[in-house]
Amino acid sequence: MLQHLLASEFLKLKRKWAWFLIFLGPFGVVALQALNFGVRYEYLTKQYKDDLWGGLLGNVQSLVPAVLIMGMAIITSIVAHVDHENRSWKHLLSLPINKHSLLLAKFIVSSVLLGVASLLLVVGTVILGVSLRFGLDSIPLMEITKMAFFSYLAALPILALQLWIAVVYSHQGAAITIGILGALFSTYSFKMPDWVIWKWPSLLNNWDVPAYSAYLGMGTALVIFLMATIHFTKRDVEE
Template identity: 40%
Template sequence: MFARALSADFLKIRGKGIWFLIFLGPVGLIAMQSLNYGFRYDYMMKRYAGNPWGGLMDNVSEFVPISLYLGMTLVCSLIAGVEHQTSAWKQLLALPVTRTAVYSAKLALSTLLLAASCLLLSIGSVVLGLILGFDSVPPILELLRMSFAPFVAALPMLALALWLTVTLKNQGAPVSIGVAAALISPFVSTLSAWLPLNWPALAYRGTESALMMAAGALLGLAIAVTGLVHFNRKDVE
């Protein structure tokens, strides 16, 4: 039942611009660093002469949390909007499929899409480093950690975004919350490490990476279960 719901959701997002969004995030970050290195190539290569890959990852990682918060919000809104725009929730839930399967499929779809975007960011970083002429072998595992550690730590935002976008027909509030989180996230780094907005950055750049990832995964799971319970009990329009 879950597999059928997930397959149906994959079909629904065709032509909705979601795949473009998935590519836009990592391509935008890589393009930004391409310009950064292009205009300051000699300075950047001299500054990070001892560890050019580490320098590239440091520069890319600064913008990963912002991109994740925006991406999670917009992807969830677009996925939920397929039903909201056509007022198809009643028809969907009248089918021989449980609400749990419907909600879980949308959560799985959004997670897979964002994971694909993170993978593209790692691949793009490798390509950019090779184009820039880095001599050393790309640190593949560290490049993957740069993308996926913040993603795991940001799972609470993904779960919250899906919950709000699925249960609220008006997407203004969920999108506003996600955009606000993205905009203020760079300015709360001096606050407590236990502020969830700080977890994605600390998951890669902090000393307690595993702890931040675990906290993100557990809180994300708790919010996802809460959203599922609410969705199961909510009347649909």
């Protein structure tokens, strides 16, 4: 059943802007850093002369949380709004389909889309570094991959929360507003305590171990998704 639901969810997105937005997010981050380094090349290369790739990675990472959180708000809104827009929720829920499976399919689809965006960010960051002549022989591919995917995994609780809101309420203004506020909030993540989920995508924590933020994200995402499932199965979705 889940396989058919996943196929159906991807089919619904065929004529939407989801895939374009998945490309636009990482492209925007890379383009901004290309502009940053292009305008201030001499200054930045002198500042990061001991570790050019590390300097680039730090600058890219500074933009990732806000873009990722905003992307999650938009993608989950699109995934949920397809059924709100077509008023197909009541029809779906009248079918012999487990509500949990329906919500799980939407979460998996959203996760896959954001996972693709993270992969594109890795590719884009490598291409940018090479274009800036930082050296092919010293590409920190593992560190770039960790930066992109640890941030993604750390942000999964936000994805679960955004999907919960987007599915339950037909008006997507609430979900998008929370996403915007979360993205803005994340820019001040260095001032937040470690328990705030909007801090986790920055990979900053008191242990100074980025992987811990990813572990916290995966565990908390499961809890929030279970809470969302319980709530979703016990109430009617607004039309």
